[in-house]
Amino acid sequence: MNNLADNQTRPKSSAMSLKFKNLFKNPEMFTLIGFIILMAIMSFGSDQFLTASNLTNVLRQVSIVGILAVGMTFVILIGGIDLSVGSVMALTGTMMAGMMINFSLPPILAILIGIAIGVLIGYITGSLVAYARIPAIIVTLAMMEIARGAGLLYTGGYPLSGLPGNFSVIGRGYVFGIIPVPVLIMAVVFLIAYIILNHLPFGRYIYAIGGNEEAVRLSGVKVKKYKIMVYVISGITASISGMILVSRLMSGQPNAGEGYELSAIAAVVLGGTSIAGGRGHIGGTLLGALLMGVLSNGLNLMGVSSYVQMVLTGIIIIGAIYFSSKKTVD
Template identity: 75%
Template sequence: MSQLELNYQRKTVNVKEMFKNPEMLTLIGFFILCVFFSIASEQFLTGNNISNIIRQVSINGILAVGMTFVILTGGIDLSVGSVMAFTGTIMAGMMINMGMPPIVAVLLGILLGAALGYINGLFVAHARIPAIIVTLAMMEVARGAALLYTGGYPLSGLPSSYAFIGRGDLFGIIPMPAVIMVLVFIIAYIILNHLPIGRYIYAIGGNEEAVRLSGVKVKRVKAFVYLVSGVTAAISGLIMTSRLSSGQPMAGEGYELDAIAAVVLGGTSIAGGRGHIFGTILGALLLGVLSNGLNLMGVSPYVQRVLKGAIIVGAIYYSSVRQKD
């Protein structure tokens, strides 16, 4: 075989390996969408629009971080959108009705999100109830609690200083939601890649029984990942409430699907045990650009929901096929 043929075979193998890499596929898809929408709409590459994309991606990206932890263990959390709304309205209520300083309200709201997530984890890990059932129930409980607390109406009149979190810019350039998202990703990366609990999370998704037999407290780890999901939902609720300058009891509806889509598009196996936090970032960016571009083109939100559903199914199918290889 000639050197030319060997080089050709090596290039062919490299291309095949590249297309087996889900993160690379998502990155390619992201750039293709950016090029397409920049041609299709003159508004796409404007400064205001890019800032809007970043702010919206930040909310879903933070939600997707918690979802990554859960899915890596082979679980699912359908309650994140409702927990986001409930914690957001509670934070707003503490500031508006009780006169609490924003920092105190924010900390208590995040603690509430952690508590709700931990309750999910206790039922999943200790009561051994399927995650989809537990989190579906929590989705209804948290949404109902948000509506009950607000009477079904938005809570307005938040302090002007609170708006900086969702609408302000650090140094007048970097959107604050993006700063928060980057900090959340860094913390998540350290936990998953440099701490023992991160190794346990991956291992549980790969073979839970083997991890249990090795002496790891599997129940504690599984409760922890749902706690993380509750915290990230509360942080997203904080940003959303600040952006809207009100506590919206119906905020975050359908966001759980966006978070799942970002995680799976980023290459995390829906069966657990395989994935990377950087892939989640790429998945959130791709979905943010897609939603924004379709809005600029005037595509119906109903059509967008169909497209997102198809993307989720396609990503899960690709994930299952890759799992078998």
């Protein structure tokens, strides 16, 4: 008797709990919930937080790390890592500044040269990873040093100033008077990344390589080529961030962006992308970046010291990963 009743009720309840469980299988859900809770706390903590001007401000602050995190998402999805993005950002930024200041090149040309350098660095990194089979963490650690050193060499260690006034539009300007230009650029970068990852064969290959590289290779896919392309993309996003930063500061700072690679990795991981590769979503990365931005902005408004903020950020990263990994194991 007991058994029979049990059998009848089981399918229904298990289907419902299954649906519920599946919802929570998405690590991004945790980021989203965390984000909402954080927004709520911040709006209670400070009445300036939930204002249009402050939220726009948050978005603008997030844009540089957000764009870096897009490239980082690609790299982490294939099971790699790119520690060089902060340095590459500084190098390409100072190169852009140098081109405009020392050679009086028009901004658009200077920007293209900067991005070309980002592409070149990504290409070298990718080739060393794909062909020489040196672990990504080593190659990009070395590239971090090389790019940083190159930037310092180029500027002699001093910031470059005297940029043409109209260049500031990129970092400080607004579209339609309300949307900051960096936010618009970030949106475009995320949109392109979304299309690549979800609708192009290249994106499919990225997930597949992160899942099982040998199976993809035996499927006739040019794995090495796509690996290199992924590092090139990371180089491009780093140089776009470099461009925004230089325009924002109106000077080429060879020391800029130290530690940004770690913020970018944190955003990606907070967004639910598996550090082992193969799983994750670009939307999660956006959430991860926003979460970190809201955190630091809200705490600033509440007058919490930046030292405390760093400790809190660390705790939140560990906490988020702990909970999401706990709930996503099957």
